[in-house]
Amino acid sequence: MSWFVAKAPLPAAPLPASLAGELTAFIEYLRVERQLSPHTRSNYQAHLEAMAAELVRLGVDDWARLEASQVRSLVTRMHKAGLAPRSLATKVSALRSFCDWQVRQGRLPANPARGIVTPKQGRPLPKNLDVDEMYQLLNITDEQDPLAVRDRAIMELMYSSGLRLAELVGLNLADVKLDERQLRVTGKGSRERVLPMGRMAVEWLQKWLKVRPLLAGDEGEALFVSKRRQRLSARSVQERLDGWGNKQALNAHVHPHKLRHSFATHMLESSGDLRAVQELLGHADLSTTQIYTHLDFQHLAKVYDSAHPRAKRDPATPEDE
Numbered sequence: 001m002s003w004f005v006a007k008a009p010l011p012a013a014p015l016p017a018s019l020a021g022e023l024t025a026f027i028e029y030l031r032v033e034r035q036l037s038p039h040t041r042s043n044y045q046a047h048l049e050a051m052a053a054e055l056v057r058l059g060v061d062d063w064a065r066l067e068a069s070q071v072r073s074l075v076t077r078m079h080k081a082g083l084a085p086r087s088l089a090t091k092v093s094a095l096r097s098f099c100d101w102q103v104r105q106g107r108l109p110a111n112p113a114r115g116i117v118t119p120k121q122g123r124p125l126p127k128n129l130d131v132d133e134m135y136q137l138l139n140i141t142d143e144q145d146p147l148a149v150r151d152r153a154i155m156e157l158m159y160s161s162g163l164r165l166a167e168l169v170g171l172n173l174a175d176v177k178l179d180e181r182q183l184r185v186t187g188k189g190s191r192e193r194v195l196p197m198g199r200m201a202v203e204w205l206q207k208w209l210k211v212r213p214l215l216a217g218d219e220g221e222a223l224f225v226s227k228r229r230q231r232l233s234a235r236s237v238q239e240r241l242d243g244w245g246n247k248q249a250l251n252a253h254v255h256p257h258k259l260r261h262s263f264a265t266h267m268l269e270s271s272g273d274l275r276a277v278q279e280l281l282g283h284a285d286l287s288t289t290q291i292y293t294h295l296d297f298q299h300l301a302k303v304y305d306s307a308h309p310r311a312k313r314d315p316a317t318p319e320d321e
């Protein structure tokens with residue numbers, strides 16, 4: 001394993017002056033012209049020195065002769081040594097910036113790190129609230145406070161229809177048809193879709209529309225408005241949901257996208273219809289929706305482990321022969 005991923009690395013040999021001098025000049029450029037913080041400059045220096053040390057092992061002793069094939073070999077070498085994709089991508093990004101600077105200085109004819117592809121980072125699974133946590137979050141009963149009524153309506157609607165935050169704050173009164181329990185949404189790429197609304201979402205939207213005039217003022221279009229009599233901003237929704245998560249004593253951080261994740265996960269758990277969930281979420285590509293199948297499997301695995309008599313083998317019981 002190379003020294004750059006070892007837990008207790010040995011001191012690296014000094015870099016050749018032909019490599020070290022250019023790195024020093026680049027770090028000075030970051031300080032003077034880019035005015036980057038000492039912490040950021042230190043990170044750049046550490047990443048570039050790590051890569052330079054590996055390039056020396058590949059026979060590189062002059063930046064001016066660095067070739068794309070050597071950069072690809074470097075990426076392969078570091079990846080095989082166990083460097084995490086995120087860390088590797090960060091190091092290659094630093095090298096790419098350094099080589100861009102070299103090109104501008106006339107020291108390289110072209111950037112050999114441009115176009116180099118690093119291994120893909122594993123996409124983290126979205127986190128959602130389970131059904132009990134959703135009930136706990138939505139247990140807002142104060143109908144005397146217009147803001148509380150508005151917030152309950154927002155959360156009911158986001159969970160009911162799986163809205164993106166931008167879709168929610170962009171809603172107008174004309175987009176809502178309570179009698180038909182339908183909602184018209186403009187999603188990514190200006191694509192429109194019509195979504196169903198659940199009974200509780202409709203009920204709390206009706207309550208909100210009764211008190212909305214107390215806040216709306218001259219704002220005649222926006223469905224959700226702030227106490228400043230303006231269309232509610234995305235930042236305000238984020239802050240309000242985070243506040244309700246704390247007030248309702250949830251152990252999980254509550255943010256708008258978590259309600260969308262919860263909608264998708266619970267719909268898939270109940271229906272198993274991936275294509276329908278794709279349409280409801282407004283995903284252009286089914287592969288984007290398929291990440292929720294992993295969450296669904298996690299749920300099924302938990303049910304299996306808790307319910308199946310053979311799911312958890314007693315470690316003292318020998319294997320069947």
